[in-house]
Amino acid sequence: GENVEQHPSTLSVQEGDSAVIKCTYSDSASNYFPWYKQELGKRPQLIIDIRSNVGEKKDQRIAVTLNKTAKHFSLHITETQPEDSAVYFCAAKDPGYSTLTFGKGTMLLVSP
Amino acid sequence: SQTIHQWPATLVQPVGSPLSLECTVEGTSNPNLYWYRQAAGRGLQLLFYSVGIGQISSEVPQNLSASRPQDRQFILSSKKLLLSDSGFYLCAYNPLSANYGYTFGSGTRLTVV
Secondary structure: OOOEEEEOOEEEEEOOOOEEEEEEEOOOOOOEEEEEEEOOOOOOEEEEEEEOOOOEEEEOOEEEEEEOOOOEEEEEEOOOOHHHOEEEEEEEEOOOOOOOEEOOOEEEEEEO | OOEEEEEOOEEEEOOOOOEEEEEEEEOOOOOEEEEEEEOOOOOOEEEEEEEEOOEEEEOOOOOEEEEEEEOOEEEEEEOOOOHHHOEEEEEEEEOOOOOOOOEEOOOEEEEEO
């Protein structure tokens, strides 16, 4: 089955800095890679996703890159703001399975 | 539009008591449905998922069970709660046969005392 590793587990940045969270996956058949943001006490919410036929996707201050050869993908947040503070989860999906495989999460702390 | 409802939002139950958490989805037919548990400060643990009425796949053997009595209804149950069952329970869905991410419900915070 799929295995997703996520690093770092905690990331502290100053407001305005960039933040990068990296994930690797094991199943070369996986073709869908979403990222979720979970604020304290709230549900995880999908913030961006990428499919294997695309190398990069941007949405305002967030972007995701995918390297299929190396089997890793990354979340990039530019100009971080305190409201970006949350736990971020990456995930991967093999189309032959009904479930996403999640990473263990990264707690992002943005200090004013 | 598609929506997911999960209740109750919080629950405090004594050890040994039964549990029933309910999740319903609107606006889509035959969705995949999922139950996750999240311990404090931890990751997302998949408990059960269902690809159709009466079809339940269990990922973690424990004293919990799940049922899908209707197409868009998913129920998580226990006959006797343990202290270790405390956590944040999340229901999620995605459209069947669609390579999409999940949409999560608002969650139930369960405290077993």
